[in-house]
Amino acid sequence: MSLSRTPADDVAPWFYWISIAEGELPPDLTVRCGMLGDQACMRLLWGGKWTAETLDGYQEYDPGEDGITLYFGPQTRFMPISVTGSYRVITIHLITGAPPVLGGPSQGDLRDRIVIHDDLVGHGKLTRKVPLELGYDAWLSAVEEQLRIFLDKTDRPDPDPLTAAFERECLVSPDFAIADFAESAGVSTRTLERAVQRDFGISPKLVQRRARALDMAATLLGVARPEEEPDMRLRYFDQSHLIREMRHFFGMRPTELTSGPHPFLRLNMESRQRRRLKALEELEALEAQGAAPWRDPVAEPGWKGRP
Template sequence: MTRNNRAAPERPTPPEKGPAIDPAIASPQATRDGQPISYSRAPAADLERWIGRLYVTIVDTPPDHRLECGLLSDFACIRIQLRGHWQASTADGIRQSERAAMLFGPQSRRMPISVTGSFISVGIFLRPGVCHALGGPDISAMVDRLDTFTALGLNEERWLDLCHPADRPEDWAKAMEHEMRSLIAERAVREPDPVSARFEAAAFIDPTVSVKRLAEEFGVEQRRLERIVRRDFGMPPKQVLRRARALDMASHLRGVADHDEAEAIALRYYDQSHLIREFGELFGMSPRQFVERPQPLMTLGLETRQARRLEMIRRLEPGEVKPWE
């Protein structure tokens, strides 16, 4: 949506040295300004309808270092936590784990997360509609929540054993893909809805688009589109688009976005007060605070999402060096 009659908001000015980082954190991969990032890639071609992205995060810290941060993800995610003591503030209260396989639902707002000590997390972001296609939990009931694989009736140890310590991150990614193929063969009762895939792409391209316009473009009734999005994203389409807009701005503020899109991302907000209000509602802090405080876990998630987004909208080819690297 073009807003030529609106001036760009006065964007928060990041510190001269870039977004704040936690000096106690070390990672094999990092952005140009030193923020840790994950090893991540697109799935194999046969899994593209089911998987959005695979990632491996390896972070070293002092044993007693407690990292206080948060996550805000727009998709459900299988997370295999291999190391570190994790704590999450969910809609069901505080959940703690160490070595565990879990399904995180999408988040409607920042979920506070802390982790003590060095940590390893391996995961798969599921595309919208996959839980429904696999006969899994109602994704709307999973918003801001998580469940262990044991609670979901899945073989937790089988998934945890996929990642052998001597293997490379790519070996772990391939093992996760293999297990997903098995899960699909065992549990799939239908294909993911193509309408949800089109809505996912639209949110990546322009999250200011109206739901009415998308329904017209997709050739479906608006009420039907709203029902499908609620079922496969866990929330109303307007809320999904609003969150996507905020996540793109957050990626820009943390330095894990395409700089050439900075002005277009800012123009999605009417003015500075609109930006501050919506950002505060979703992230629990102002844009400036978001820049000035270390956000390692949030940045890891944003970077993985932004890599997928840029590949999907054809601003980045798979395997190409990302603008922030």
């Protein structure tokens, strides 16, 4: 079971999405999957025995009834994750660029890593603030209130609009020229590279390459719009190029992504697809005012002869 929604307006500039996932499993049943998340997120876990293969090696977590909150840094490759037994999870997705302005850890330092959130903040347990005895709406409201309390203790600076625009372009069509984007934004290529490295934890080129792989994976998993599949495949030179990239980012061939159940990865991709649809809506609003100079409107999905 999964339930997701956007946070309240006063929280939304920094936190993109809040989701609940719950699984009732036999105590000895293990689900093995994984995920590739391009945004940092916090996951509140109750129940189950969890494992993850991170940059720091094999990790084990046993949340118990009291729960544990984990901070996931942005990922550059598929992270294998398993859970044994029944579980509950609330995931809070941070907007790209939010961790640096909110005093969070370096995106580069936490790339492909997981740290215990309680160790980061040094006080309290976030999982104790959630009334599990009540319904899902109460869970979401409680999480929002804790985010609001945290924001009230900061200056609430907004994420950098430069990297927000860069992310939007990568979500819509990641094959644009970086130098052209920087010029249109009125910054040097070096300034753009520093901003992207700070907010994404990786280089602009790798952000684009990962975005292509995530879009293709969403298509293979059946959570993308079917009519976009030809455009996604044309981003690769040939089938061997596609296979190499899927192996690099996911450790699997395209056929393995298509044939397997991949429950955690599918939820991961569905959340990103919502961000992509929002980016497409924002692009349409921008195009109504004149297409951005680094774009080729004819190459965009859904183009219908607009001048």
